[in-house]
Amino acid sequence: MDLAALSGLPSILQNAVQGYWERFKETATAHQLEQKFALFDQAIMEQLYQVWAVSDYVAQQNCCNPKLLFNLIESSRFASPISKKQLALSLAQRFEQISSEADLLRELRLFRHQEMVTIIWRDVTGQASLTETMYHLSALAGVCIDRAYRWLYQDLTQGLGVPTGKKDNKPQHMVVLGMGKLGAGELNLSSDIDLMFAYPTQGDTQGGRRSISNQEFFVRLGQRLIKALDTVTADGFVFRVDMRLRPYGQSGALALSFGAMEQYYEDQGRDWERYALIKARVVGGDPRQGRNLLERLKPFVYRRYLDFSAVDALRDMKQLIQRQVRRKGMEANIKLGPGGIREIEFIAQAFQLIHGGRDRALQQHALLKVLEVIEGEGYLPVQVVTELREAYQFLRRLEHFIQAQADQQSQTLPSSSIKQQRLALAMGYQHWDELNKQLTHHRQRVNYHFQQMVAEPHKPTSSQLSGQESWKTYWIGSVDQEEAHELFAIQGFQQPEEADRRLRALQNSQSMKQAQRTGKDRIDQFMPFMLSMVTEQESPDACLFNVLPFIESVLRRTAYLVLLIENPHALEQLLKLCVASPWIAETIAKYPMLLDELLDIGTLYSPPDKDELADELRQQLMRIPEEDIEQQMETLRYFKLAHVLQVAASEVAETLPLMKVSDYLTWIAEVVLDQVLHIAYQYLIAKHGLPEGHPGKKAAFTILGYGKVGGIELGYSSDLDLVFIYDAPPNSMTDGPKPIQSSMFYTRLGQRIIHILSTQTPSGQLYEVDMRLRPSGASGLLVSSLSAFEQYQLNQAWTWEHQALVRARLLAGSKRLAKDFAAIRAKVLGQPRExxxxxxxxxxxxxxxxxxxxxxxxxxxxxxxxxxxxxxxxxxxxxxxxxxxxxxxxxxxxxxxxxxxxxxxxxxxxxxxxxxxxxxxxxxxxxxxxxxxxxxxxxxxxxxxxxxxxxxxxxxxxxxxxxxxxxxxxxxxxxxxxxxx
The missing domain is CATH 1.20.120.330 (Nucleotidyltransferases  domain 2)
Structure with missing residues (x-):
């Protein structure tokens, strides 16, 4: 052993490493491996000292099985990362020799030791990033789970037959869901794995010695899989398995059908289970059916609207975390203690639960990726996200090195000086005090941000409390009609009888009677709060009458009322806008998800310019798969609704002059049209390929705007007068797998654009489209070639059509074709006339x-x-x-x-x-x-x-x-x- 190199280690660790070295040499010699010592060059020796100084587990594995270390060095496993595919192939080779379940358990454990030594070595020596280490660990778990599942499935079907669906009579596989850190691809070095088992449908096994139900088959299979992974043998274990996150917890069946799972979450699912399912991922069994199951469960996890109903649940979770932290001994736990890993996870998942239904970019498993979205979308300031990200990476590395010491699941800081020095060495610090100082800094920042999350509800002033009490008494029906009218009159209502009549009608409405208990409680909490704020408006009558349709529209979606209770300033903006504009009130009543726009006054009254609009919409659509046309259409519609609301709010607040209002409304239409054209175009070229162009030119298409959109004078409910022009040779074809004539391609392109613009979805339609200004009007072709358009305008168009052409301009499409159109427009309009x-x-x-x-x-x-x-x-x-x-x-x-x-x-x-x-x-x-x-x-x-x-x-x-x-x-x-x- 190179004593000079060894002296580079802290003195407290030198004896331990030297002792391991002596044991290693003795075992290697006993196995006649002396010639392999030539593999130990200076670089390997330095790494070996460092790894053994940090990890007793690796040192002990190497001493017990020197051949493993020599093989890893010879195959250069420490030098580069490994993919999941390579891991699966390596394990498959081991499985070729398996003939019994005992062989299965042994090979899984030996494989796990091989990969754990590799992972810890690369991590300690700095050859792997935190992300690589978490990926390697998660991939290892996934490969072990899936390969063990497949072997056990085949073994079990030999005696019991193949589980088969009752309705379709098709063979079935189980779906193994990984939850928690496994689902997120963020396993630590000695983590439990949280699993759930599910299967597609009820049925029975076929082809075996005796038939049993699918559920019984998959329960048995699940039990054997847990045993294969979790049981401690002479070779150790693979992964500790935790099944407590399944429906009904420990008292629930080990495996449920998809239908039973869906029914459970719909009827009995609790808020913490939504929190848990955020990270659910298929890690074994049938991946296609697994994706189907997760898609079916997604509505339980992510609400389509801004989900402030989750706030109370998150607040309860936060208080639970704080109570646990106060327990004795938690201060040293870097996961559960103050400023620990769990607080960072809570912050990220809070945004996922609240906003994830609308912002699909938040529907991710990995925390670091979620933080990227939170930063990119402005949910938290850049500095806050930076501090959380740096703290998370620091804490996770520290967690890994705590667990690397003895392959034990622990997140508690050690108290012994030798273990503290090991951590300092692994983390790159000379002394424990330096490491502890940096750790304290990170934990303080995390805890501060955690305390700011999900703040306690707004506390009203004494005068507001007094007003709310009066309205609470009224709302619960404790005053007679005469007293009610007097209350309305005192509070400034000009039409007290009508106000009382409308509120009584709301209380007696069918929707109110059908409201569930939780919804009724929210309504009873909201109405006095809202009525007290209505009386602060200049015209309480107009405010109340205009806001009531909104309240009626959300009686079955009372999470919107929670949003307003949690954000009084948003309710204040809603009431102000309802007084100022019944159109705004009606729009929000029709599309309550627009309440999200009231949360930020800065953006509500400061609409973005065209470049910012285009960039925002492009970023939103980039996060949606190209094949998900439904979500693309919903995103386009919400984008338009939100920004038109901002313009309307700015106009009633007199922060935008008339000309700017029309500019903004027109910009919104242009930005939307640009993306609609892109979506429709990509859809068609995927099917038919690109149309052939004229020699030296590409085929081209453009959308022309006439009328108000052409004149940059759009109003809030204006339709779009459009004309479609293309330029391609007559009878030319597309170059795709299903070629069609270019003229047909562009006709279908026009049809698809109109479909995307005018189809009614839950968020309404984008725009009503008027195509009557095209050549020959309603009887003409939907799409005109450039030459046909020119000939029509020069030889057949009426004077009124030339009047319309005065206001025509390019809205989206080919810039080259736009220049050609401009030349034709100038030629047509510039003719001398009598x-x-x-x-x-x-x-x-x-x-x-x-x-x-x-x-x-x-x-x-x-x-x-x-x-x-x-x-x-x-x-x-x-x-x-x-x-x-x-x-x-x-x-x-x-x-x-x-x-x-x-x-x-x-x-x-x-x-x-x-x-x-x-x-x-x-x-x-x-x-x-x-x-x-x-x-x-x-x-x-x-x-x-x-x-x-x-x-x-x-x-x-x-x-x-x-x-x-x-x-x-x-x-x-x-x-x-x-x-x-």
Whole structure:
């Protein structure tokens, strides 16, 4: 032994290592392995000293079986990681010699010793990261479980026959679920493995000496599997098995059918079992059926909405952890003690339970990956996640080295000086005090963050408490009608009788009567709390009447009420928005999951710009498998709903001006369309391949927007006027496994885009789509080639179709095709026109619209009393309204763009008006009036939409704007030709 190298170890460890070396030499010599000592070069010897100094277990294994160490060195096993596939192959080779269950137990244990020596060696010498070590351990467990299961299954079927489904008569396998650290792929060096056994359906075995039920077969199989893994023999054990997480715990059947498991969790599943199932993973048996089972159990674990109903359960768990920590002796336990591993796991899994139903990125097993999502999605500040991640890695490495010493399941810090020095050496510290100082730092940070999680419920002020007590007395029915009306009047309600009537109707509703006990308790807790906050609003009546539909909509999903109880500021925002906008109130009532957006006031009233919107949606969709179209559609719809809500909230809060409101609503549509096109395109090329392009060009497709989306003037409920254009050679084909004509490919692409946009899902539809502006309208092809579009516009289109083309622009798709379209648009709109005929056609079209859409008082012309308060003014369709402005602008573009091509630069009316002014075609006074009138009308229309009113105001409003617009209309379109003609 190199005494110089040995002297590099702390003195307290030198004697132990030297003693092991003497034993090792003696055993190796007895087995005639002296020639193998040539394998021990300086690097191996230094590693050997370090490993034996840290791990008695490895040293003892090497001393008892020197051949194992020599084989590992010769095969370079310490030098590189091993895959699960390689592990399975290695164990399979051992199993070739097995002829009895005793052989099975022996080979499993010898294999486990071989891999444990390898794992600890690589870990202690720093050749494996924490992630690699956890993977190797978890893969080892998985391989042992699955290979043992398969051998035992074959052995058992020889006598009892093959378990078979009663309905389908097909052979069945068991599913072995790994829970806890095994399920997460995070096993430690001496961990229990938590397992559950399940099988697909009831039935009986067939082909054996006697038939038994499937359940009895799989229970026997499970018992033998546990014995194979857990029993301590002369060769040790493989893994200690814990089955207590199964349904009904220790009193439950060892194996249950899928249906029985699903029924158990639906009827009796407790919150801690949701917590446990987060990490469930198939580790043995039938993987396909295992995935089926986990998919069936997923609704129990992850709610589709933001699940604040889990908060109470998490708070109870937190208190349980804290009580356990206070027990004597816990301070030295780095898993269960204060600031330990379990507190980090609790923090991560709290976010999984609350948000995992909606944010599928959180539906992961491994804690470090969950922390990545928590950081990336902003659930916790970057600094907090960094501290948790660093603490977790530190604590898990320390846990491994505690267990490496003697292959014992312990997370308790040692008290003996030699064991403390071993840990310090393994962790890279000179002395125990240095290690302990760093450990204390990590545990303090973890415990601090743990204490901040799932804070206690909001404590109301004394005045709020007093108000809540009054409303509680009212809600439980302890006041008569006269007293109730007096209470409402005192609290500021203008319509006390109506308020009381509506609340009584809610109490007597069928949904309320059918509410379960838990739901009823939540409602009784929420209503007094909510009513006390309603009275703080400027208009309690409007607030209550607008928020009641929301409450009615969630009576069977009272987790939403828990969210508001837990987050009073979110309830405050909800009530403010309900007062300000019945449209917002109705939207939230229809889609209660939008309450999530009320949790962060900073984002609620600060919608992101287009680039941020695009990046957010792209990131959300990246986490969804491409084949999961249902989830993609739900994600698109929630994205749109959430961001439209932010825009509406910003508008009622007056933090966004009108023009920005339309910009944001249009950006949302563009970002959504871009991803819808991508999803539809990827779906089709997977089936049919790519369409062939023109020589030197790729085939291309683009989505054009007309109307409000083309003019960047979308409203909250606007539909999308779309036209689809493609460019590919006639009769060309796609290059995929199922080739079709390119024209058919693009037709199907258009159909799929419309399907994704307009299909009704639980979150509604994305947008209503209007395709009537395509060439030849409703009778035309759904998708037009570029050349056909050009020919139609030049030779067949009506004047009104050219008016629509003024507002047309690219929304999504090929940039090259966008340039080609822009050239065609300029060519079509820039044609010289006979102005008298143009005016006549525009005026006739406008009159048709007035006759069918304007208010009766103005259909035959402006009545004398049209300006009076008792009359109505339709902001869009009446004389002097929005359409008159748009038609004048379109006339200007069609009349003079051949002389002033700059009129074609923009598609929105405001900027086209600026160009008309800059070219001298419209006077500054007229252009200014048009711009201000247009913005005023649209602002009024937006306000009315948010109040759920039609776009109609009283006739005594906007007189100046209306008269001005009518005067310009008459001058431009109904008078003699202008001088500039």
């Amino acid at each position: 102005l008298g005929k143009l005016r006549q056609e525009i005026v006739e079209m406008r009159q048709k619209m007035r006759d069918s859409l304007a208010t009766k008082a103005t259909q035959g012309g402006m009545a004398d009393n049209a300006w009076e308060a008792e009359q109505s003014f339709d902001l869009k369709h009446d004389y002097g309204g929005i359409v008159d402005i748009e038609f004048v602008v379109q006339y200007g573009v069609l009349a003079w763009s051949h002389q002033h091509p700059e009129l074609l630069t923009y598609t929105d009316n405001i900027r086209v008006l600026e160009k008309l002014e800059q070219t001298g075609l419209m006077t500054p006074e007229a252009a200014g009036l048009f711009r201000e009138a247009y913005k005023a009308y649209r602002a009024a229309a937006h306000r009315l939409a948010l109040q759920k009113h039609a776009g109609v105001v009283s006739g005594d409003t906007f007189h100046e704007y209306r008269r001005g617009v009518i005067a310009v209309w008459q001058q431009w379109l109904e008078s003699t030709p202008l001088a500039s003609e």
